[in-house]
Amino acid sequence: MSKQRNDQGRSQSGPLTTDELESLFERGYGLSSHRFISQAWDLDPDEDPELIASQIEDEDQVAERLKSLDTVPRAILSQVAASGGRMRGENLRRDLLLRGFGDTEDILRDLVNQCILVPIPNPGESELDIEALIDQDSFLQHDLAVPPLVEHELNDEAESLGPEAVGTWKGSIETTRDQDLDALELNLLHLSSLLQQEPLRLNKSGAPNRRSLRRFARGIAFPGDRGEAGDELDLNDAIQLDYLTFLLAMALELGFIEKDEDETVVNGRHEEVRDYFCASEDDRNRRLINAFQNLEYWSEVESLSLAIAQRHPDYEEHFSLTEPTGESFIGARGYVLSVLRRSRLKRWTRREAIVELCSRLDPNYLPRTLENADAGVEDALDYIEAVLDRGLVWLGASEAGESEDGVEALRFQGRGAEVIGLKADSDETTSEHEDDGPSPEDEGEGCLVVQPNYEVMLFLDAAPLDVIFHLYHIGERNNLSERVANFQLTAESVQWGYSHGLDADGVIELLNDNSHAPVPDTVEFQLRDWERVHQQLKLYADGVLLRHSDADKLDLILGQLEHDWRGEDIETIRLGPSSVFIPEDDPPGLERVIEQEDALDIDYLGEIPPSLYFVDSLELMADPLECDLVTLSELEKIADKLEEPSSEGSQFYKLSIDAIKARWPDNTLENVVEFLDVRTAGGIPPGQALKLKSLLQEPLHATLSEDVFVVILESKIVADHFGRVPECEMIIEERVGERAFTVNEEHREELDEILEDLKIKASYK
């Protein structure tokens, strides 16, 4: 009965029980394994299976063995114990790698040799030889189980025994660099806010023009600094320029900035910046890591080369926003991030162990990816170090430290761990959140002070990101130092914010909600006054201009439309007696009115109907209500308006040759003909085209011959022969067309003789 149970239980779960071991001695293990296990537990090689089984259940035996273990083997056994007492060897090795223990294959082999970690035959496998498994290095392809007492003893130790607790280094770790994603976001916000107001120029190489870049870069806080670069900024410093390139590349990936079509300037994009900075932290984390993984215009490999001066990188190419130097690493970067994501590196872990983890977890993938990328990185370890030592440092996701004996360690905590996507450990997350500073309810309260001189002091550590974002909207950040940013509210900056969707009430509420003290009355008054000034000028982005020469008729049509709009909030703006603006791109009922009134429908994004009429030599007539705005405004540039006989409904223009030449200095004739041809009903009349050609280029010439008559032959062939007759050549004045020649009257007799001679019968008209 028990044997049957154990057979079924083989390779399932739980520690190696005595029943299971006895059954394995009967079926599963070979004689050599029997002897091997027996000797490993200090018994005679051919000892009775029951005695061997009882030995591994002996408390004193187990306690003695555990006592003699070093900390790392003990941690390994505790990992097996925490997993129920049994783990697949490969999985155990992988989990230990992910926990930052480095490669533990040798230690595992030693534990198997001691038979405290016992290989279990795979299902269907018999006569397993454990020694052969060890010799062939194939013990990791089997389940490895610990005795029940080991499982019981070490079950609770796994979580407390990380690499930091097993003597990998001496003493405690001192932090040498904090994770600082907030600083990255502040830099991105600063950069993209300024780029919304002024473009960044690029050189032909695609690298930022340094004079242009300098204007944006002064306010950037470089990693590790608590204040803005300011006077310390040196764009000849490759590291500073590299970090700025990284920021620009991230901003491009995040959609905060965009290059123009010619790739000569970079502009900020308002909507995308707002969407990001007003999003939840989880959403921002996701977007950040995606952008980092997909970085196209920055390479961590070149960057690290710059930092340690291994070799001089292709200077302009690395800093170029048009050369995708990072694109070939997208796959490799994704691999390293995916390994880190699966790891458990929230606690300090030797940097070397993390490099080892990334190289060993899937040892073939990264070298193959790098080879396919053909990016000049031959050693996968070099690439992993570039991500750890440069990419994640610039990103601000990792924290670095050093032990007393100089061991370098890394960890991913708090937001850094969340950005990478490390799995949350319940005990860690609880304790971390306790240290996370202000709770969401508290966050933002009292993070700024509004002073009567329109300066806002913002305490960054307490400020929610959306508050910082909105302050960038309405103020100019003129200083950043020791985590305090100063924003100056000016007429221009506040109105810029108003023109991008804010209003005075919202701004005052935002400031009051986040300020230590109420917004001063003078500031509130000024904010409202700036809004009044701002609203003095309104730009309507889309709508319909309804025009009719008869003001009463226009009122009638408008009345019909408003009747159609009952219940809808549609505004109409009367611009003059014959013009009404409706700020809706497709007001209901308009199509019916157009049909009913047989009205002219001009769509400025479609084809413009002809509206000009030539009435005399270079004179045109246009109906201002019928003519589109583009045609009318161009016409006013190239023609003089004739007061006589112009009237309200018909305006007359005389084309001015000088004005046409001024409007189109190059290809003047082609441009004016093209302009007039499509806008004139039936196209430009030929006579007018000839006149323009004559006046704009050079006068056309004509020769008038007197005293000539025309000889017309019956066909081209005949005419060709006739023209080549020597006597004819002497008297022909000019060939006209295919069949005719002109001959001067004085050669009349000679011609008659030639015709007679050639037997050509002449008839006269």
Added chain:
Amino acid sequence: MLCDSEAILEESLLAMDTSKLHIQRIGDRAVVGPAYQLEAIREALQERGTYPKVIGELVPPSVLEEDEDEDDEASDEEDDEETSEQEESA
């Protein structure tokens, strides 16, 4: 573009270079033009420190007419060699 008063409209038009814009003044307070020119008008006003209220969605730049030949005056000098930077810092 709609202004509160005729004076503001006059002032705004003076602030902009309208020679490349296809706009028409209608009445005392308004100027009308094709929607695709709005961004250019807004930029021109912003350059002069005027930040108008924009109502509605801006027409994307992709529909801009081809004939708006750009002057390449913006293509300032490239980064010079080290000297220019040094000169500037000096």
